[in-house]
Amino acid sequence: RFQFCTIQDQIKKQQNSYSNITDKIIQYVGRDLHKIPSHPLGIIKNRIQTFFENDAITEKQSKYPLKYKIIDNLSPIVSVKQNFDSLLVPSDHPSRKKSDTYYINENQLLRCHTSAHQVELIEKNIDAFVVVGDVYRRDEIDATHYPVFHQVEIVRIFQQDQFSSKYLQHQIQESMDDLKETLERLTRHLFGDVQMRWVETTFPFTNPSMELEIYFQDKWLEVLGCGVIHQDLMKNCQRLTEVGWAAGLGLERLALLLFQIPDIRLFWSQDPRFLDQFKSGQINKFQPFSKYPSCYKDVSFYVDHKTWEENDLHSIIRDIGGDLIEKVECVDTFYNKKKDLTSKCYRIHYRSLERTLQNEEIDILQFKIRDQIKDLLKLELR
Ligand code: PHE
Secondary structure, eight states: OHHHHHHHHHHHHHOOTTOOOOHHHHTTTTOOGGGOTTSHHHHHHHHHHHHHHHTOOOTGGGGSOOOOEEEOOOOSEEEHHHHTGGGTOOTTOGGGSTTTSOBSSSSEEEOSSGGGGHHHHHHTTOOEEEEEEEEEOOOOOBTTBOSEEEEEEEEEEEOGGGSSOSOHHHHHHHHHHHHHHHHHHHHHHHHSSOEEEEEEEEETTEEEEEEEEEEETTEEEEEEEEEEEOHHHHHHTTOTTOEEEEEEEEHHHHHHHHTTOSOGGGGGOOOHHHHTTOOTTOOOOOOOOOOOOOEEEEEEEEEOTTTOOHHHHHHHHHHHHGGGEEEEEEEEEEEETTTTEEEEEEEEEEOOSSSOOOHHHHHHHHHHHHHHHHHTSOOEEO
């Protein structure tokens, strides 16, 4: 408890007018759902941890069978340097924008990925590690997106003599093969015998970069991003001649699939009808409990499409409505030539997972949201 208070106080103390973090978001910091052994996120985290403790050494790695160091207690408060600069993220990359990331002040933020810790750990010469932690992103609101979620980062760096060739290009290829073998085995450890496919992608800090997709419940789904650690990043860590790989995966994504949980907000529920369904070490299908009715309200306003940032709207709605917001969707857009403005209509769906909402209480929230759209976003309501 004491520790939770300090990290929240730490954020509040360091926040300045640059910050876009609301008190609602601060309340999530320190909940550490991944450390609760009987919580779906904790169950998946422990399964991944067991894999890396017991079964993850490939033939290639067996020359130096390093134990993966499991690290799950790093503070989510990191610097811009840790989260972006150290990972070679370009200065104009969209993920740096205030519309996407929660800043405490100009230099500090709530990490938007566990990759933020890669460089500091590689610099300490830890050559095999797993980082687990909460990450924060300003995002849309729906059944699979939440502004706080949990990631696992895995890194493995090789010694020169573990490669069969002294050429960098070959070593990169060999690292890639090891990466694929490890992650395919991890995926089978979690999902059993599923179909998988590798898709090329790009990340600023890996080259080449890949995503792994699995065929699950009649769909191809992305489960992780990974790649060979960029050589410039290794050089910045004073690891001039070494080559290795990194991977990152989202715990919610995995848990939603494996437990068949229909809505990401349930992970934050304190309702015993949710929590009592799970046992440490066990993956079982979630039994939905009766859903209470939903209701929606529309709000329309004019925006300048050149400067419009939808995430600012989502922040306001979530800040006021909290977990009563099920979904926000844009149901109408049209350009008004005379005003040179675009009219937008958003539909806000309200639903409680715990009770039936009264129309009067939703009206109160809806009016607050309308007021803030006027006052904070300076938009003209229709
Ligand atoms: N950090 C990336 C993300 O959040 C995932 C990743 C991790 C990609 C490590 C490559 C290597 O999307």
